[in-house]
Amino acid sequence: SSELTQDPAVSVALGQTVRITCQGDSLRSYYASWYQQKPGQAPLLVIYGKNNRPSGIPDRFSGSSSGNTASLTITGAQAEDEADYYCNSRDSSGDHLVFGGGTKLTVL
């Protein structure tokens, strides 16, 4: 399968913890990468590999994986974390990239 499935929308209270998930067969072979996108901006890489954060990404962002599911966790969500989040991986063949449909995160 070449699809990655995400919940369309998730909400979290300010300062609380939220988990955004991504499911797909290719995640049994590849770790997902996660991107944050705010309106009018290009996507920004926030998590890659087993649980790696690029320089400048706050440590409240973390990643995990189990079976066919990858998760992005934000521990202590801030107002500035409100954005769309996309997971991404190679497909099972390795020849193509696939994106999840995206999750709109609302911070209440």
Next chain:
Amino acid sequence: QVQLQQWGAGLLKPSETLSLTCAVYGESFSGYYWSWIRQPPGKGLEWIGEINHSGITNYTPSLKSRVTIAVDTSKSQFSLKLSSVTAADTAVYYCARGRYGISDYYYYYMDVWGKGTTVTVSS
């Protein structure tokens, strides 16, 4: 610090060919994969295809018949051509740098993105 600068025509008529270029500044061109991704208005990200410094390409199956991605290593640039465009090709188009890694599993990520080019197809 590596930067990607992209440009190309922003308004096309149906049946024309979309043409975009992405220039890489501040980093070696080799050792990476260079991708094009698009995002229709109000929708999610769609990977179009990629190329490496040797010219090896991969394309998404749904667009493969209309897409050509090429590289000019002498200029550290890569380009996208999408033929026979329709209104469905209206989107913001991004270029991005991709890298592989391995840690228990393989992983792939795109750590540098261009700012995006808005392409509108309208008669």
